[in-house]
Amino acid sequence: xxxxxxxxxxxxxxxxxxxxxxxxxxxxxxxxxxxxxxxxxxxxxxxxxxxxxxxxxxxxxxxxxxxxxxxxxxxxxxxxxxxxxxxxxxxxxxxxxxxxxxxxxxxxxxxxxxxxxxxxxxxxxxxxxxxxxxxxxxxxxxxxxxxxxxxxxxxxxxxxxxxxxxxxxxxxxxxxxxxxxxxxxxxxxxxxxxxxxxxxxxxxxxxxxxxxxx
Ligand SMILES: C[S@@+](CC[C@H](N)C(=O)[O-])C[C@H]1O[C@@H](n2cnc3c(N)ncnc32)[C@H](O)[C@@H]1O
Numbered sequence: 001x002x003x004x005x006x007x008x009x010x011x012x013x014x015x016x017x018x019x020x021x022x023x024x025x026x027x028x029x030x031x032x033x034x035x036x037x038x039x040x041x042x043x044x045x046x047x048x049x050x051x052x053x054x055x056x057x058x059x060x061x062x063x064x065x066x067x068x069x070x071x072x073x074x075x076x077x078x079x080x081x082x083x084x085x086x087x088x089x090x091x092x093x094x095x096x097x098x099x100x101x102x103x104x105x106x107x108x109x110x111x112x113x114x115x116x117x118x119x120x121x122x123x124x125x126x127x128x129x130x131x132x133x134x135x136x137x138x139x140x141x142x143x144x145x146x147x148x149x150x151x152x153x154x155x156x157x158x159x160x161x162x163x164x165x166x167x168x169x170x171x172x173x174x175x176x177x178x179x180x181x182x183x184x185x186x187x188x189x190x191x192x193x194x195x196x197x198x199x200x201x202x203x204x205x206x207x208x209x210x211x212x213x214x
Contacts, residue, residue, distance in 0.1 A: 019052030021139060021167050025200050027059050030135055033163065033206075036063040040132030040159050045122050045150045046139035046167075047071040048092065049101070050108030056137075057112040068133075069109075070118045070125055070140065070153075073102040077121075080142035082172040088142055123149050133158050139167035144179040151183050155190075160209040169196065169203035 030036065042060050047053045047069040056067045075092035082088070096104065102119070109115050118125055122140050136154030140146060147166070154164045168176045180203060184194060192208040 018049075019055065020048065021052060021137075021202070022200055023052040023055040023137075025197050025202065026135075026137055026165060027055060029163070029165075029195070029197075029204060030059065035134045035161075035163065036065065038134045038159050038161050040134040040157075040162060041065050042067040043070070043133050043136040043154055044068070044139075045070045045137070045153065046141075047105060047117075049095070050105035052137075053105070053109055053115060054112065057109070057115045061112070061114050065134075066114045066116055068116045068118060068127075070120065070122050071101075071105070072121050072141075073105065073119055075101050078141045078143070080173065080175075083174065084172070122146060122153060125153060127153070127157050129157075131157050133164075134162045136162075136164040137167070138165065142168065142173050142176050144175050147176055147179040148183065151180075155187070155207070158207050160207050160211055163204050163206045165202050165204040167200075167202055169201055170198070171201040 042056050042065060044053055044056060044067060048071065050069070053067060053069045060067045075096055076089045078088040078092070080088050092101070109117070123146070133154060136158060138147070138150045138154065140150050151164065158164055166176070166180050169180055170177050184191065184205065190208055190211060191205050193206040195204045195206070196202070197204070
């Protein structure tokens with residue numbers, strides 16, 4: 001999530017049906033790349049109020065897929081400051097205006113039986129080997145160790161040809177950008193494409209096909 005700018009937005013606009021990232025660009029990417037032709041589900045790390053989760057769920061439903069939404073549902077958890085010193089947790093609490101994050105999320109996502117909500121710290125989440133993902137979007141805790149953890153959580157189960165995106169690339173959380181760059185370098189042999197969507201501060205990595213053992 002972009003930092004201080006968000007505080008000045010109208011928090012009431014960030015309820016059901018809305019998200020902070022603009023998930024339409026993710027859906028557009030998946031459609032253009034024909035990702036649903038591959039076998040697997042979607043995963044989102046960092047669902048916040050569920051507005052983006054619902055958009056992914058509608059898309060997934062068209063192809064008979066599920067969306068796994070991982071969130072700790074504790075708006076105080078991420079104390080990472082942006083470039084101007086504003087902490088993520090303060091931004092989240094400003095948007096929530098005293099409401100329960102989990103309740104707002106549950107209201108937004110109510111009725112979608114293809115959403116699998118994982119209410120946990122992402123470091124405590126494990127998927128079985130057989131769980132396949134075609135697309136992942138990472139926008140959870142912004143500490144470098146979490147960015148690495150969340151990448152690994154998605155990448156391990158991402159099918160060849162599948163893609164994993166990050167929010168906050170080249171924006172106001174320099175440590176997030178540095179960590180993503182180090183992950184791109186470390187995994188360069190497994191990555192076939194890196195796509196940056198500059199206006200949305202998103203970068204999407206596509207997993208190479210034909211990797212040994214895949
Ligand atoms: C920037 S918000 C996600 C915004 C969402 N992608 C959108 O555009 O609407 C980050 C989310 O990560 C969650 N989060 C923070 N620390 C977490 C952790 N350790 N594990 C899982 N989720 C976490 C927060 O609760 C928050 O909902």
